[in-house]
Amino acid sequence: MQYNFNEIEAKWQKYWAENQTFRAENNSDKKKFYVLDMFPYPSGAGLHVGHPLGYIASDIYARYKRHQGFNVLHPQGYDSFGLPAEQYAIQTGQHPAITTAANIKTYRRQLDQLGFSFDWSREVRTSSPEYYKWTQWIFIQIFNSWYNTDTDKAEDIDTLIAILETEGNANVNAVCDDDIAVFSAEDWTAFSEVEKQEILLKYRLTYLADTEVNWCPALGTVLANDEIVNGVSERGGHPVVRKKMTQWSMRISAYAQRLLDGLDTIDWPQPLKDSQTNWIGRSEGASAIFNVNGHDETIEVFTTRPDTIFGVSFMTLAPEHELVGKITTAEYKDEVEAYIEATAKRSERDRMADVKTISGAFTGAYAEHPFTKEPIPIWIGDYVLAGYGTGAVMSVPCGDQRDYDFAKHFNLPIPNIFEGIDISEEAFADKDKTIIANSDFLNGLPYKKAVKRAIFELEKLGQGKGKVNYRLRDAVFSRQRYWGEPFPVYYVDGMPQMIAKEHLPIELPEVEKYLPTETGEPPLGNADVWAWDTVANKVVANSKIDHKTVFPLELNTMPGWAGSSQYFNRYMDPNNSDEIFSKKAIDYWEDVDLYIGGSEHATGHLLYSRFWQKFMFDKGLVPKDEFAKKLINQGMITGTSAFVYRAENGKTMISKGLIADKNVVPIHADVSLVNASDELDIDGFKKWREEYADAEFITEEDGTFKVGREVEKMSKSKFNVVNPDAICEEYGADSLRLYEMFLGPLEQSKPWNTAGITGTHGFLKKLWKLYAPFIDGSQDNGQEEPSKEALKTLHKTIKKVQEDIENFSFNTSVSTFMIAVNELSAQKCANKEVLEALIILVSPYAPHIAEELWSKLGHTESIATAPFPKFEEKYLKESSKEYPISFNGKMKFTMELSLDLSKDEIEAAVMANEKTQQQLQGREPKKVIVVPGKIVNIVG
Ligand code: ANZ
Numbered sequence: 001m002q003y004n005f006n007e008i009e010a011k012w013q014k015y016w017a018e019n020q021t022f023r024a025e026n027n028s029d030k031k032k033f034y035v036l037d038m039f040p041y042p043s044g045a046g047l048h049v050g051h052p053l054g055y056i057a058s059d060i061y062a063r064y065k066r067h068q069g070f071n072v073l074h075p076q077g078y079d080s081f082g083l084p085a086e087q088y089a090i091q092t093g094q095h096p097a098i099t100t101a102a103n104i105k106t107y108r109r110q111l112d113q114l115g116f117s118f119d120w121s122r123e124v125r126t127s128s129p130e131y132y133k134w135t136q137w138i139f140i141q142i143f144n145s146w147y148n149t150d151t152d153k154a155e156d157i158d159t160l161i162a163i164l165e166t167e168g169n170a171n172v173n174a175v176c177d178d179d180i181a182v183f184s185a186e187d188w189t190a191f192s193e194v195e196k197q198e199i200l201l202k203y204r205l206t207y208l209a210d211t212e213v214n215w216c217p218a219l220g221t222v223l224a225n226d227e228i229v230n231g232v233s234e235r236g237g238h239p240v241v242r243k244k245m246t247q248w249s250m251r252i253s254a255y256a257q258r259l260l261d262g263l264d265t266i267d268w269p270q271p272l273k274d275s276q277t278n279w280i281g282r283s284e285g286a287s288a289i290f291n292v293n294g295h296d297e298t299i300e301v302f303t304t305r306p307d308t309i310f311g312v313s314f315m316t317l318a319p320e321h322e323l324v325g326k327i328t329t330a331e332y333k334d335e336v337e338a339y340i341e342a343t344a345k346r347s348e349r350d351r352m353a354d355v356k357t358i359s360g361a362f363t364g365a366y367a368e369h370p371f372t373k374e375p376i377p378i379w380i381g382d383y384v385l386a387g388y389g390t391g392a393v394m395s396v397p398c399g400d401q402r403d404y405d406f407a408k409h410f411n412l413p414i415p416n417i418f419e420g421i422d423i424s425e426e427a428f429a430d431k432d433k434t435i436i437a438n439s440d441f442l443n444g445l446p447y448k449k450a451v452k453r454a455i456f457e458l459e460k461l462g463q464g465k466g467k468v469n470y471r472l473r474d475a476v477f478s479r480q481r482y483w484g485e486p487f488p489v490y491y492v493d494g495m496p497q498m499i500a501k502e503h504l505p506i507e508l509p510e511v512e513k514y515l516p517t518e519t520g521e522p523p524l525g526n527a528d529v530w531a532w533d534t535v536a537n538k539v540v541a542n543s544k545i546d547h548k549t550v551f552p553l554e555l556n557t558m559p560g561w562a563g564s565s566q567y568f569n570r571y572m573d574p575n576n577s578d579e580i581f582s583k584k585a586i587d588y589w590e591d592v593d594l595y596i597g598g599s600e601h602a603t604g605h606l607l608y609s610r611f612w613q614k615f616m617f618d619k620g621l622v623p624k625d626e627f628a629k630k631l632i633n634q635g636m637i638t639g640t641s642a643f644v645y646r647a648e649n650g651k652t653m654i655s656k657g658l659i660a661d662k663n664v665v666p667i668h669a670d671v672s673l674v675n676a677s678d679e680l681d682i683d684g685f686k687k688w689r690e691e692y693a694d695a696e697f698i699t700e701e702d703g704t705f706k707v708g709r710e711v712e713k714m715s716k717s718k719f720n721v722v723n724p725d726a727i728c729e730e731y732g733a734d735s736l737r738l739y740e741m742f743l744g745p746l747e748q749s750k751p752w753n754t755a756g757i758t759g760t761h762g763f764l765k766k767l768w769k770l771y772a773p774f775i776d777g778s779q780d781n782g783q784e785e786p787s788k789e790a791l792k793t794l795h796k797t798i799k800k801v802q803e804d805i806e807n808f809s810f811n812t813s814v815s816t817f818m819i820a821v822n823e824l825s826a827q828k829c830a831n832k833e834v835l836e837a838l839i840i841l842v843s844p845y846a847p848h849i850a851e852e853l854w855s856k857l858g859h860t861e862s863i864a865t866a867p868f869p870k871f872e873e874k875y876l877k878e879s880s881k882e883y884p885i886s887f888n889g890k891m892k893f894t895m896e897l898s899l900d901l902s903k904d905e906i907e908a909a910v911m912a913n914e915k916t917q918q919q920l921q922g923r924e925p926k927k928v929i930v931v932p933g934k935i936v937n938i939v940g
Contacts, residue, residue, distance in 0.1 A: 005735070009733050024071060034592045035065065038054070042080055049721075069865075081560065096483040143205070146203040176251075194493050213244070248487070266626050268628075269747070279607065284466075285305070286303055287302050294365075307442060481557050483514075528543075529541050586622055638752065639671065640751060647662060668720075670719040763818050764846060793829075824838070889937060
C-alpha cells in the first residue's frame with residue numbers, strides 16, 4: 001500500500017476534531033504543562049510558510065509532554081482587533097467584524113491542515129464581546145487601584161480614600177502625578193465630589209491626563225512608541241507629530257523596578273531581556289533644584305552627574321516645558337514661540353536620533369546656581385525631551401556632548417572643570433580613579449565619591465536629592481479607532497465613571513463611517529446609540545443624553561495590546577461567563593511553562609503583559625507575578641525575493657546580466673513568476689503589474705530575461721511568500737512540519753527553499769515502507785524477539801531525540817530519525833516492539849503518519865498519550881567481545897565472550913576451548929594473562 005498522505009492527514013484531522021483528542025481538562029490528577037503560542041492577527045493574506053515555524057516547534061513540545069504523561073494546555077485563538085480590518089472597512093464600507101470572521105476561517109483551515117494539537121474548545125477572539133467583557137473588567141480593576149510605594153504594590157483605591165479621610169495626603173507614598181498639592185483630612189472632606197474625583201485620578205493606575213502623544217494625522221490616531229519606526233508609523237510609514245490630547249494612560253512606570261527585577265527570575269532570551277532593560281532605562285543620579293531669578297519658580301533637573309554642577313554654564317528646557325511660557329521675556333517671546341511651533345512637528349524619535357541639527361532659543365530668563373549663586377541663562381532646545389526626567393537639564397558643555405554642541409553653536413561659555421585631568425574614555429571607565437576638581441568640596445575626590453558628596457551638599461541646601469529615574473513612560477491607552485475594545489466608561493460633569501461588572505460587556509456600537517467625525521472626534525463619535533442610561537443600565541440613543549440620568553460614553557477605544565495582555569490567563573477558563581477565570585483553574589494551571597513567539601514583541605506585548613500580570617498578582621487574582629517561565633523567540637524564515645531592473649526614468653526593463661554600468665531601479669517581482677534558473681515569465685509579469693503592461697524588456701543574448709535574487713524577510717509586501725497550502729497538497733503536512741524543523745536551529749533566521757522538502761518527504765516514504773508487514777496485514781513476521789542491533793538503534797534514537805526536544809534542538813532530531821530508519825531498514829527490522837517505540841518518537845514531529853502506523857500496529861486509541869519510550873543504557877553497551885587469543889604473543893584465533901565475565905571465568909572458558917587444547921598439545925601453560933575486554937595471552 002502506498003503512502004497516501006492526503007488521505008491519511010484528512011482522516012486523522014477529522015478523528016482528532018471528533019474525539020477532542022487534545023482537550024485539556026481543568027480537573028486532572030496529572031501534572032500540568034502549559035505550552036503557548038503568540039496568537040495570530042488574522043490578516044487577509046492568510047499564513048505563509050514563515051508563520052507556522054514557531055507553532056510547529058511548540059506543537060512538538062506539547063505532544064512530547066503528553067507522551068510524558070502531562071496534562072497539556074495548548075490553546076490557540078485570534079488577536080482579532082486591529083488596524084488592517086478597520087482600514088479595509090474605511091475603504092470598502094465592509095464591517096470589520098465580517099472581514100475578521102472571514103479571515104479567521106482561512107486561518108483556522110490553514111492551522112487545521114498542519115495538524116496542530118490545539119485544544120480548540122478554548123479558542124478566544126479578542127474582538128468577541130464574551131472575551132472583551134473581561135478586558136473591560138480588568139480596565140475597571142486598574143482604574144480602581146493605586147500604587148502604594150510603602151507596600152510596593154497596587155492596592156484598592158478605597159484604602160487610599162480611607163487614608164485621605166483620616167489624615168490627608170501628606171504621608172501618602174504613592175506612584176502618582178507629581179502636581180498634587182498637600183491637603184489635610186478636613187480639606188479632603190470639604191472638597192466637592194468633582195474635586196475628589198480629580199484628585200483620585202492623579203493616583204489611579206489608569207488615569208485621564210493631557211499627554212503629549214504621537215499623533216499620526218494620516219491614520220487619524222495616536223500611536224505608541226513601539227508602533228513608530230524611524231519616526232514614521234510602523235504601519236504605512238506615515239509621518240508622526242507630537243500633540244497634546246486628553247488620553248487614558250496606564251501607570252506602568254509604577255512597576256519599572258519590579259519589571260526589571262522580575263527579569264532575573266524568568267528563562268527568557270538574553271537579547272529580549274536586554275531590550276526590556278534598555279526600554280525601562282534605569283538611571284541613578286540626582287534631582288537638583290535651581291531658582292529662577294525674578295520669579296517665584298524653580299527648575300528641577302535630573303542629572304546623572306551632579307558632580308559636574310560647577311561646570312554648568314546654561315540650562316536647557318524642553319520646548320514643551322510648562323515654565324517656558326511663564327519665564328520667557330517679552331523681548332524673546334516671538335523667537336521662542338516660533339521655535340516651539342517648529343519643533344512640534346518633529347517626533348520624539350527624530351529628536352533623539354538627530355545629532356546633527358542643533359536648534360534652540362534663549363528665553364531671556366536666568367536661573368541661580370545653587371552653590372555659586374551666579375546667574376545662568378535659560379534656553380530651550382529640542383534635544384531635551386519633555387517626557388524624560390523633569391524635561392529640563394543643567395547643561396555642562398565640558399561633560400556632555402550635546403551640551404557641548406549646543407554651547408558651540410550658540411557661542412555660550414564652556415568652562416572647563418576638568419582642567420589638567422585625564423578625561424579620556426579609559427580614565428572615565430575607571431570610576432574610582434577619575435578626579436573631579438572644580439570646587440572646595442569636590443576637589444580631589446574620585447568620581448563616585450564626588451557624586452555622593454554633590455548630592456549631600458544639595459540636600460544640605462534643600463535644593464536636591466538622590467534620584468533614580470526610569471526612561472519607561474506611562475503607556476497611553478486610548479486610540480482614536482473603531483475596531484478596538486470600547487471603554488466601560490461614561491462621563492458625569494467631565495469625570496469618568498465606570499460601568500458595573502454586571503452590565504458588561506459594553507459592545508461596540510454600529511457606525512455609518514469608520515473615519516473620525518468632521519469635528520475631529522474618534523469614529524465612535526459617529527454612533528447614534530452611544531450613551532449610558534444609569535437607570536435602565538444600558539446603552540441608549542445619544543438623543544436621550546440629559547446629563548441627569550443619561551450620559552455620554554467614552555469615544556476612544558483601547559489599544560492593540562489590551563486584548564493580548566491577559567489572554568494567556570483567560571485560556572485557562574475561557575468559557576467562564578461569571579469570572580475572568582475560576583480560582584480553581586488559575587490555581588491548577590498557574591502560568592505558562594513554555595511560550596514561543598517572535599522577538600518583535602519585546603517592548604510591546606511582552607512588557608505590557610508582564611505589567612498586567614504583576615497588577616493581577618498584587619490584587620491576589622493570579623498566583624504568579626511572571627506569566628511565562630520560559631520563552632523562546634523563533635527565528636525568521638527568509639524568502640528569496642526576485643527583482644526586475646527598470647532603467648531609471650523609463651519603462652524599459654533590463655535583464656540582470658546587462659545592468660552592469662546602468663542606472664537601474666530594482667522592482668520586486670512575485671517569486672511565482674520566476675523559474676529555478678531565475679528566468680522571468682515576462683507575460684505573467686506584464687499581467688501582474690498593470691503599469692508595466694507596455695514595458696519593453698531587454699533580454700540576454702539567448703532571449704531569456706533574468707531577475708536578480710536577494711534574501712529578505714518573508715513578507716507579502718516583498719512578493720516572496722510561499723503558501724503552505726500548495727505544499728501540503730503536494731507533499732503533506734508531515735513533510736512540511738519536518739522540513740520546517742530541518743531547516744536549522746529554531747532560534748536562527750534561515751532561508752526557505754521549497755526544493756529541499758523532497759528530502760523529508762522521501763524520508764517519510766522510507767518510514768512508511770519500514771512498516772510494510774503491518775500495513776499489508778501480514779503481522780506474523782517471525783520477529784517476535786528484537787535483534788540486538790535493532791535495540792541499539794532504537795535506544796540511541798530515544799536518547800538523542802529526548803535530549804533534542806528538551807533542548808529545543810528540533811532540526812537535529814530530524815536527521816536522527818533519518819539515520820534510525822536507514823539502519824532499521826538495512827537490518828530488515830520488523831519487530832513490533834521496536835517499531836512501536838520508533839513511531840512514538842516520530843509522532844510529535846509527523847503526527848498524521850504516526851497515528852496511521854500506530855493503528856496499523858493494531859492500536860485502537862490515538863497515539864497522542866502513548867508513553868514516551870524509556871531509554872535504557874544497557875542496549876547501547878556491547879554485551880560481548882571478540883577476544884583475540886594469543887600464544888606467546890601470537891594471535892591464533894578469536895573467541896566471542898560475554899563482557900560480564902570475570903578474569904577467572906574468561907580464563908576458564910579459554911582453557912576449556914578445543915582450539916586452546918590443540919595449541920597447547922597437552923602442555924601446561926606457565927601463565928595466562930587476561931585483560932578483560934581486550935586480550936588473552938597464553939605464555940608457555
Ligand atoms: C548634567 C550632565 C553632565 C549630564 C555630564 C550628563 C553628563 P541618562 O543616563 O539617559 O539617564 N538629561 C536629563 N533629562 C534629559 C531630558 N529630558 N532630555 C535630554 N537629556 C536629558 O542621562 C541622564 C542625563 O541626560 C542627565 O545628566 C542630563 O544631562 C541629560 F557631564 O546632567 B546630565
